Amino acid sequence: MTADPTEKGPIHTARVPPSLLVLVTGGMGLSMFVLYAIGALGPFLIEDLEISSSQLGLLTAVTFGTATVLSLYAGQVADLLGGRRAFALLMVLVAADFALLIATRTYGFLLGALVLGGAAQSLANPSTNKLITTHVPPERRAVAVGVKQSGVPLAAFTAGLTLPALAAAMSWRAALALVIPVALAAALAAVLLPKDTGRSAKLRLALPAAPNPPTRWLMAVSLCIGCGLSALNTYLPLYAHQRLSMGERSAGALIAAIGVSGIASRVLWSRLSNRLDVPRSLLILTVASVVFGALLPAATGATWLVWVGAVGLGCSAAAANAVSMVAVTQGSGFGGTGHASALVSMGFFAGFVVGPVTFGLLVDTTGGFAAGWALVTAVFAVAGLCSWGGRRIVRDSV
Template identity: 35%
Template sequence: MTKQPAGALLFVLTCAMGVGPLLNYGLSATSPLIIEDLDISEGQFGLLATAIFASAALSSMWLGRLSDRISNRAQLILIFAGTALALVVGALAHDYWVLLVAAVLAGPAQAISNPTTNRIIIHNVPPHKRPGWIGVKQSGVQGSQLFAGLFFPAMSLWLGWQGATGLAAVVALALLFYGLRRLPDEKPVTTAAPPAGRAAPPAEPGKGFPLAVWLFAGYAFLSGLGMQATNVYLPLFTVRELGFSLLLGGIAAGVSGIVGVTSRILWGRQMAKGVRASTLLILLGVGAVLGAAALLSAGEFGAPALLWLGVALHGATILGTNVVIMAGVMKVVPAARVGAATGVISMGMYAGFATGPLLTGLLLELTGDFNTGWIFVGTGYALCVVLALFLRRHGNRSGVPR
């Protein structure tokens, strides 16, 4: 009988998801200091996030396929040590171009985190528990956002933003040593059939994956546009438009992280109960539109209450989309290809992550305020609803729950 995975493994997977974004969340939380210290524009600052996620997008499909072939230990080293390297380079950055190098280095570590953790779950966790595990491990990203929102501003007041970044590298390496000790024994990867009672979905001609995988990837792209645009510019928005302090701006980002942790677990439980992915994605998209509208109104009317409402909706809705998408993809591809399929979705997600902050930064420079940026974010979320409706219609036609 196979030994059931321990809670320590779930903690490792959660950390594997959370450690990769430490650099981008840390940069966001200390954005006013970085912009002033390096004498850069808001658009140049947005380009840092673009570099991180463009690097992740370009490497996602290759790393997704790689994750189906190399050991879990090797993948964990890529995630944690790769992040630590990026943080060290960032800590040494006294020029903008060095920080850009650090951003490029951070991308692949994030790109492989979803394929790695999904692969470990599908080979070590019983099917009925997988959505719950996915919800918890995906919450690591928002746990990282919470940690960064509190850690980086506080440490920056003591050590400067570069010292805070270097200290974060030490945290990443400590987590690596812990994770390597807690990984289960490697299981052989097979091309076994999908779970009993359900045939493998047919591959799309010339693509090798069901259409649902590409629809999930499209949703990941559109939601990623607004998700990272909000994550990157929220602290700066609170400081400039609402007069928040640097610490309070970091707390705003942290609050969305707290809500995001809870929401990802709750959305994972809904998937475990059998609620269709398309149904949840429709609800999440509608809620995200309302969140963007609240942030727009907060800046327009100078209303902190609307800011906190927008932060809460951001955490409760759009930050939960990855759980639904990742749990959904496990239902439409065989176990032996889950890493490669996750790589496709990650490519879409990181392409959105790269595009959102770049365009929002350009809009901020062109208009001088955040209003156009929030309209851009809300429009992307509205298109998510449209795509989820198409996914639901496609699922109804094919008979495969989506």
């Protein structure tokens, strides 16, 4: 794989700075924390705000709908500001989002507050990938991206393990308030990083150029993966609580199970994608996602299957986006890192808009979860077909 020639930032060291890895990993986790918070706290939100399953899904859809639209510009913002400033802005947006969430008392206000969460998510991959391409040598970037992307399942693990217990002991608002000081501390740490000397002052915000064929292929795969993952993370605890009669804490722990398995799988598959190549890695992951996704509706007869399905999906579907980001940071055929990262993220976020809303409508109209889980399995299967069909295009780009 070759480095992206459009990146002009200097490589400051021959090894990956540990402090940088901690920062970008934490930043990815904080940017996505609201998604797992909605899933883990789903039973609390439905009871407190008296909302339906489809309204719960709309919370996720608003967040990622905003992220999808703003991803048109997020890559340019990261290229214009540089990774350091873009990352600091990301963390300030996360802190502001959670401050509004804990102040809300109505469902409508909650929807409005989540717009800021979408703005943060649109900047997450462009800013963190920009930091990596600036400060990490090309031969180490796959590992750095894998570690960085593990912050997302780490957020799932943390949310699923802690939020239900904290919400039961205090309130869901008090539980979410703990995120604010962490995000502000990360923003301060970003400001203290070395300045970005590769930042261009000539860039102006405008609609991005149409994605080239390899980027379009990654966007299509990311769209399907995002659709399935968002439905899974939003509704798995509710399904376990309502249909499998699991307690609120045990149901929330399923999100933690996805998270802990996803941490290792993202690092592992980011390494393997260098050997197996990106298309083959994505094909393996999507086929495995179909198999494990099919276990979830079967868990009504054997509850232990839901744990196997959750862990398996953390090892497969949750790792797919990390592999896509390896391709973007390593390959020269996708264009500038910030721009390409934003476009691929846009596809991923678009899936997060479609998945929860469609799943919630299926639950409300059918009165059960079977149709929703069929949707999840189907979109993972389509992702597998896209991985197979686009294998030559992307292989030539990385």
